[in-house]
Amino acid sequence: MYTSIRALFNRTVVSIAIASAVIVTPLQAEETKTLVFSAIPDQDESALKARFGIVADYLSKTLEVPVKYVPVKSYAAAVTSFRNDQVQLAWFGGLSGVKARLLVPGAQAIAQGEEDPNFxxxxxxxxxxxxxxxxxxxxxxxxxxxxxxxxxxxxxxxxxxxxxxxxxxxxxxxxxxxxxxxxxxxxxxxxxxxxxxxxxxxxxxxxxxxxxxxxxxxxxxxxxxxTPAYPDYQWTIRGDVDAKWGEGFTEKVKQALLAMDDPKLLASFPRKSFIAATNEDFAPILNTAKELGLVD
Amino acid sequence: MTKPSFQHSRRWTLSWCFVAIAAVCLLFADIRITTYDPWTELGRLFSGLLNLSTVGLDDLGFTLLQTVAFALLGVTLGSVCGLSLALIFHWRWVRIMCALLRSVHEIFWALIFLQFFGLHPLTGLLALAIPYTATFAKIYAEILEEGDLSALNVLAHGTGNISSFFYARVPDLYQHFKTYTAYRMECGLRSSAILGFIGLPTLGFSLSTSFMEGLYGQVWVLLILFYVLIATMRYWLRPSLLPLYLIASVFIVNNDTELSMTNISRFFTHDIVPAPIRNGESLASFWQWLSDLLMTQALPGIMNTLVLSQIALVASAICTLLLFPLVSKQFFGRFPRSVGHFFLVIMRSTPEYLLAYILLLMWGPSMLPAIVALALHNGAIIGHLVGRYSDELVMRQDASFGLNRYNYEVLPRVYGQFLAFLFYRWEVIVRETAILGILGVATLGFYIDSAIQEIRIDRAVVLIIITALLNLAIDMVSRRVRFWLRVKTDLSIR
Structure with missing residues (x-):
């Protein structure tokens, strides 16, 4: 019985120590800032990591900053992590992009697939x-x-x-x-x-x-x-990235996306190529979403 | 001479009462069967068993470790906090607080924490630890209440509270604590796996991904690994190794997500504030907002939740009565029993969501897949407990065999326990209907999920509170019923 009491006591101490370790460790911020991007899980989820892994490599090389892709489980999770600044760049659908830009003032749609204006x-x-x-x-x-x-x-x-x-x-x-x-x-x-x-x-x-x-x-x-055509997917970036990675970073990311011409990379989306986009391009989506009561 | 008046036992009355309620609910439930070609997809599903594949599951080991690590940390934290709360469980507010915390499903805790912690390990840890703390507090308190006080009574006058607790109470009750905690650890593994469905890096993540895409070879690999993990738990989960496991777990769950105070304070000062108040509108528009939410979502949600859970409760009871003999020493020898155990482990470890989905393919969208999935899952759990309880019964040498043994010897003896288990499980069934909301049965869970998907956290929070209150009410009724029946659950298998 003595040992069991000691075990119980040990367990208490260890657990408290562990709980505090879990909470405290990650608070120490990192030195190098990694650009994190994500994408809505609309199809072929299992291949997302492989598909977007090569996109992350491409962006990392072109932008000369570390780039990481994180998979998310739902459209809402993609928007929420973008809003929480845990993701700075995202491949959104029309509606998720509109929501994200409403929640993050200053966020911009910068590129869309060639097919996206006529989805x-x-x-x-x-x-x-x-x-x-x-x-x-x-x-x-x-x-x-x-x-x-x-x-x-x-x-x-x-x-x-x-x-x-x-x-x-x-x-x-x-x-x-x-x-x-x-x-x-x-x-x-x-x-x-x-x-x-x-x-x-x-x-x-x-x-x-x-x-x-x-x-x-x-x-x-x-x-x-x-259905008749409507605008859909787009790349959206947070408004505060220039402050973090230097003046003109948004433009650099935009150019990197527009310049993407490797069919292997484009097949990840799948799109023929990327063209420029602005927030106004998605006004029809915002209006429809308001009409259906899906955004306030 | 008047005939001696005959009165049915309370168990009899109560059982038929619940069957009648379920029958009435059936009138309101949609249970059509509408599928046309389920066999193509079901064929693909079961042929996956013959084509096991790990393609695309490159993180398999990591995923399994994450599942175990979250479960260990969450349940341990829960049991430590639960024990502390159990000591002050006689305080009314502690009891109420625990009941409220317990009544929110892990998935919803996780969805809330995801809003401001993101994928920080705290999300998974707290989502498990909070409801588990509340459950542990309740059960530990019951164990303490029912324990033997003779050691405590002979202590010298003036012995400190802490010393008397550890020297006079714990030694006697340690075994009960241990058994119950081990049982909850199995539940913790299941919960931890399921948290993957909403984005945590546990087994459910890959499982739902493979499942959503119809990669059934991978689905089976993941499920089989999970069954093995649970079935072998008593071999690898040694109390003496626990400290080591816990330290390793901290490193396993840790990732490079940063906590941000901005996000946390935004959640509490902005996100959960009802939209009309947030936008500075009038009180009238807030009432409009609230009554809209109550009338169009909460009320239909409550109705569907109750209809589904009452039918599922009775269906689980029927399943239990059919399944428990499979694992009982009263009926079968060693080999058939192990087949029975195998079947029950599979039924209780397969997430209800997957069961319901398979049934949805077969029967089309109605409440039926959800009912049957809940019944099989819970029937397997209660069946396992009733089976174990029946093992302890001592029969007369000349007791009958077969159906007669079941009807006249075993069933009457286990029926009280069976009801006690079932009513303990009632609250859990109500909570689980939430998960099935995602499949389109418009339970409260369906509306909560919708609010989260629309990023309207204010609505989600109101609906979660309503769900918690509903669970609280069910818990109270269940306690009354158990008290009225005068059934008490055996401490070791609750």
Missing amino acids: HSYIIAHHSTGLKVSEDFPKGIEGKTFTFGSKGSTSGRLMPEFNIRENMGKGPEEIFKTVGFSGNHSRTVTLVESGAYEVGAVNFKVWDKMVEEKKVDTSKVSAIWK
Whole structure:
């Protein structure tokens, strides 16, 4: 019994020591400042680290500062770490970028993919619904089960919801039997393919890539409608980076992104090339998000 | 002559009462089956078992270490703080505070801390330590209350409080503390793994990633490693090695995230302040904001949470009654029992979220996948406890066998304990419905998740407080019920 009391006592002391060590150690700041960037986890999460690892290497070489990529688990986590200055540069979607710039005054959109000013979403449907490809909005989706992608996604939530409201005059909750959120685009496709949900909304680039790579059985699920174009993904950088890494750093990062021409790097996004972007380019997204009550 | 009046036992009345409540809830629950082609995806899922793969899991060892390290540090911190609180647990405010802290799920604690600590190790550590402290305080206090006081009573007059506690109380109760703490360590491993779902570098991180993308070969590797980790716990988790493990854990969980006072103070002075007040609007618009939140989110959320958890509670009970004989010495020999144990370990270690997702593929979106996932998971946990309890029963030599033994010998003897376990678990089931909110069942968890995704922390905080109060209410009802039944849980397996 004596030993057990001592063990208990030891454990107490050790734990307190450890708890204080955990709290205190990281408070000692580092000397060299690393530029940390992140990206919203919209698809192919497992490959994100490998994909963005090479982008970090490229940026590090071009900018001559240490650059690190950190993976995050959700759109909100990407925005929150950007806001907390734990991430200074991020590859956001339209909606997450708008939110981030609202929360971090001075933050700027600096570059977007060549395809991003004209982005689309598809409405996809399981074959059992009998819905066919059409130019007009497929009003036959009424009464079906429906899944969005992530709650914070532009192409998987915001724009599909906007178009559904525009065309049906009602919200998704009133139109569909069930409304779900699959989490990301690849899951939306899988769930509709299995018929777990009859209809879904998905990013057109993700769908096209999955069809091309034969990751989806198009005899079971097909894209039946394409939304009108809207602006989507962009690179956003915090306004205080010049103060940290020197005058003109924002411009340097922008030029590095625009100059990215290695197909291997661009395939990470996947985009053909990057073009310049400004905060104003995303005003339509901000207005839509306000209309749907997703930002205050 | 009047017939002697017959009265059903309280257990009988209560059991049917809960079954009736669940039946009423079923009328309000959406339990349709709507899938058309589940077999393609299910085929991919199970063929993953034959194509185990570690491609893309390059940090596998690191991930496992992180999972164990967070669990060890969180549970240890929780048990130390819990013990201190247990000593003053007779103070009312301590009891209320613990009940409130306990009623918020680890995931929500972590989501809150993520807002201002980011991925600093404190996020994971506190997310585990806070609810565990509160649970430990309650159980340790109960252990102390029920312990033998004879040693304390013969101490010399004037013996100091601390000395008398360590010399007259601890030696007698140490074994109970140890057993319970070891049991919570297993829970801690599960919780730590699940925190990966929201971004901590534990097992859940890779698991949800592989799962989201349909890389089932990797999913199975991760799950199997996790099962092995839990099943072998009693071999590697030695009390004497604990200090060593704890020191190593500190280095494992440490990363280079910095704490920022700006972020912390912003959270408390800005983020959690309701939007209308923050923007300096009138009190009327604050009421508008609050009533909107209550009517459109909190109220439907509470309804769905209650409907789901009441059905899941009864379904868990049925599962338990079916499963516990598999691991009971009263029914099976050594080999069949180990098969039963194997099955139960798998059922209770697989995160409910994954179970529910697999069932969602099979049955389509309704409350059914969530109900069955909760029932299997909790049924396996309670089944394990009831099975262990039934091992202790001493039967007459001529006791019957098979179904008769189950119906007339074992069940009546374990039924009281079974109910006690079940009502302990009730509160946990309500908390777990939160996780399933993410799959689209609009429980309170669904609305909290939405608020966090929209970065409206003010709303999330209000909803979390409502969830905590709901749990508190359930906890109180459960305590009343247990008191009314006069059932007490065996100290060693609570």
